[in-house]
Amino acid sequence: MLVYYLRSMARIKIDKNSSRKEVIVTKAAALFREKGFKAASMRDLAEAVGVEAASLYNHIKSKTELLHELCFGVANRFMHKMDEVETEKISAIEKVEELIRFHIDEMVHHYEEVYVSDREWKHLADPYLSNFQNQRRMYRKRFAAIIEAGIKNKEIKNIDAPTAVLILLHAIGGIESWHRSTQKISAEALTQNMITILVGGLKNK
Amino acid sequence: MLVYYLRSMARIKIDKNSSRKEVIVTKAAALFREKGFKAASMRDLAEAVGVEAASLYNHIKSKTELLHELCFGVANRFMHKMDEVETEKISAIEKVEELIRFHIDEMVHHYEEVYVSDREWKHLADPYLSNFQNQRRMYRKRFAAIIEAGIKNKEIKNIDAPTAVLILLHAIGGIESWHRSTQKISAEALTQNMITILVGGLKNK
DNA sequence: TTTCTTTGCTAACACATGTTAGTATATTAT
DNA sequence: ATAATATACTAACATGTGTTAGCAAAGAAA
Structure with missing residues (x-):
C-alpha cells in the first residue's frame, strides 16, 4: 500500500529530434508568452517541463539565456x-x-x-x-x-x-x-x- | 558647510489640478510602460515620484490598484x-x-x-x-x-x-x-x- | 500660537526569486 | 556486470519585492 506513494525521479521528456535544452526553450516560450518574462518564474517553468527548478541549470545557464535564444x-x-x-x-x-x-x-x-x-x-x-x-x-x-x-x-x-x-x-x-x-x-x-x-x-x- | 548636507523631508510635487494619488498614477503609467508592470518595482516608482517606497501607501492601497486604475x-x-x-x-x-x-x-x-x-x-x-x-x-x-x-x-x-x-x-x-x-x-x-x-x-x- | 491631521521616513516583515552546491538516482559506456 | 557520466533532487543562499507599523516632520485648522 505504501509503495503507491513512492515515485521515481522525474525525467525531462525528449524525443529523437529534441534535446533537453530544446524542450526547455520551447516550454519557456509558451510560459513567457502567457505570463510575461518577469512574471514567469523558473519554478513555473520547471513545473511545465516536469522537473524541479534547480535541475534546469544542468541544461541552461540562466533565465536570461532562454530569452536570448528565443x-x-x-x-x-x-x-x-x-x-x-x-x-x-x-x-x-x-x-x-x-x-x-x-x-x-x-x-x-x-x-x-x-x-x-x-x-x-x-x-x-x-x-x-x-x-x-x-x-x-x-x-x-x-x-x-x-x-x-x-x-x-x-x-x-x-x-x-x-x-x-x-x-x-x-x-x-x-x-x-x-x-x-x-x-x-x-x-x-x-x-x-x-x-x-x-x-x-x-x-x- | 555641514548645513548643505541637511535636506528637508521630501514632498510629492502637486499642482492645483492634481492630487498626490494622481501624480503617483501618472508616474506609474510611465514606469510600467517603460519597464513592464512586473519589472517595475515600488522602489522605482517611489524614486520617480520623489519619496520613499513606503510613503506611497499613504495614497494608494497597492501596486495592483495602480494598474487597475490605469x-x-x-x-x-x-x-x-x-x-x-x-x-x-x-x-x-x-x-x-x-x-x-x-x-x-x-x-x-x-x-x-x-x-x-x-x-x-x-x-x-x-x-x-x-x-x-x-x-x-x-x-x-x-x-x-x-x-x-x-x-x-x-x-x-x-x-x-x-x-x-x-x-x-x-x-x-x-x-x-x-x-x-x-x-x-x-x-x-x-x-x-x-x-x-x-x-x-x-x-x- | 497650539493642536490636529496628513505625509514622509526608517526599520522590519514575510515571501518570492534566480541560482549554487552537494548528494542521490538513472543512464550510458566499457 | 561494473564504472563513468549525466541528470534530478534537496537544501540553502543572497537578493529582491510589496507591504506594515510606528515615529518624525510638515501642513492645515482652530
Whole structure:
C-alpha cells in the first residue's frame, strides 16, 4: 500500500529530434508568452517541463539565456528572409506581399517565439539588448526601403514608408487575438483577409 | 558647510489640478510602460515620484490598484466613445474612421496609459482580470458590428469583420514605434497616413 | 500660537526569486 | 556486470519585492 506513494525521479521528456535544452526553450516560450518574462518564474517553468527548478541549470545557464535564444532565433530567421527577398527580381509590392505572408506564417506557426521576441526583448541583458534593438531597427529600415522603391515607381501610394512598416508589422501582431479566439476563421482565410486589407491599403490604384 | 548636507523631508510635487494619488498614477503609467508592470518595482516608482517606497501607501492601497486604475480608466474612455459613435447618424465607414481617429488620438496624447492598459492587463487581479477581458471582447464585438454593417451595405470590402478589427487595433498600437522614433513625422501626418492605409484597405471601390 | 491631521521616513516583515552546491538516482559506456 | 557520466533532487543562499507599523516632520485648522 505504501509503495503507491513512492515515485521515481522525474525525467525531462525528449524525443529523437529534441534535446533537453530544446524542450526547455520551447516550454519557456509558451510560459513567457502567457505570463510575461518577469512574471514567469523558473519554478513555473520547471513545473511545465516536469522537473524541479534547480535541475534546469544542468541544461541552461540562466533565465536570461532562454530569452536570448528565443529573441535572436526569431531575429535571425527574419533577417534571412529579408536577405532573400531583397535580391529577388520581383516588383516592390510583390516583395511587400511576400514579407507579409512570411510574417503571418511565422505568427501562425511559431506564435509563442515570435510573440515573446516581439514583446519581451526589453528584458534582455546588455549588450544583447542594444544589439537586438539595432537589429529590429535595421530590419524596419530595410522594409521601409522596399516600400520607398514602390512609392518611387508608383506601385504604392505616396505615404511615409516608416509609418507603413509600423502599421504592417503591428497589424500582423494582431494575430495574437486570432490565437486567443475560440471561434475563428482558418489560417488561410486569415492570411487572405490580411493581404486584402493591408496590401489593398498600400496599392496605388 | 555641514548645513548643505541637511535636506528637508521630501514632498510629492502637486499642482492645483492634481492630487498626490494622481501624480503617483501618472508616474506609474510611465514606469510600467517603460519597464513592464512586473519589472517595475515600488522602489522605482517611489524614486520617480520623489519619496520613499513606503510613503506611497499613504495614497494608494497597492501596486495592483495602480494598474487597475490605469486599465479601467482607459477602458471606460473607449467604451464611452463607442457609445457615442454607435448612435451617430453617419455611414459605417465614417464611424470606422471616427473610431480610428479617436484611437490614434489616444495613442498620441495618452500614450503611457493606453499602452499599459493594452499590454499589462494580464497582471490584473481577479475578478477584475476577467471583467477587463470581457470589456475588451465586448468592445471588439461592437466594433466588428459596425464593420459588418458596412460590409452589408457595400461600403466595406467583403472581409471577416473580427479580423478587420484586430488589424485596425493592432496597427494603431504601432504608434508605439512612432513614439520611440527620434526622427518622425508630425502627429497629423501620422494620422493621415494611417487613415489612408487602413481606411483605404477597407473601402470597397 | 497650539493642536490636529496628513505625509514622509526608517526599520522590519514575510515571501518570492534566480541560482549554487552537494548528494542521490538513472543512464550510458566499457 | 561494473564504472563513468549525466541528470534530478534537496537544501540553502543572497537578493529582491510589496507591504506594515510606528515615529518624525510638515501642513492645515482652530
